Amino acid sequence: MFAYIKGVVEETAQDSIVLDHDGIGYFIYVPSTVLSQLPGKGVEVKIHTYFQVKEDGFSLFGFLSKEELELFKLLISVNGIGPKAGISILSVLSAEDLRFAIASEDDKAIAQAPGVGKKTAQRVIIDLKDKIDFVGAVESKLDAGEKNAISGARNDAILALSSLGYSQTESYKAVAEIENADEMDVESIIKEALKKLTFM
DSSP: OOSEEEEEEEEEOSSEEEEEETTEEEEEEOOHHHHTTOOOTTOEEEEEEEEEEETTEEEEEEESSHHHHHHHHHHHTSTTOOHHHHHHHHHHSOHHHHHHHHHTTOHHHHTTSTTOOHHHHHHHHHHHGGGSOHHHHHHHHSOGGGTTSSSHHHHHHHHHHHHTTOOHHHHHHHHHTOTTGGGSOHHHHHHHHHHHHTTO
16 A cells, blocks of 8 residues: 655654654554664655554554565565564564575574574575575675675585585585685585585
């Protein structure tokens, strides 16, 4: 019903804000990551919203970017994850960190969210893993000077190690630690990574 609401921040609370738009105050649930990025009260912001309809009433959930909103929608498509749990997860993990946690099967990171146990975190990973671009998630985690590091031979090596049974997180870490990997072929990177993985 509401794609977004543009208005002035009137109030903030632990998990919500009141946004004034043309004299109407919209109560919107937001993750703490959004609260920490708000410019402050009295400032106009654009909040991308999800409108929930239930028998006992309506609720709005808001985010500063479409990316966060789309990730929230993916989260609540998982059985057992409602909007409140989705907000909880996005309060402890940024959109970037959540994508990386899903892609790298890091259920511990997701389970940090209040009210989200290990089984629920694993269900999130199982249901959403194929919908998350692993390479893109890894690249977004890299420092600005390494943006192009995970490409070509390195990427192929990570995929090969994953197919051998190592988690994508382990594979990524092992490959990332190899010096001069950009000058090596896939086979050499895999050999070096396997040496590191035996000590992890």
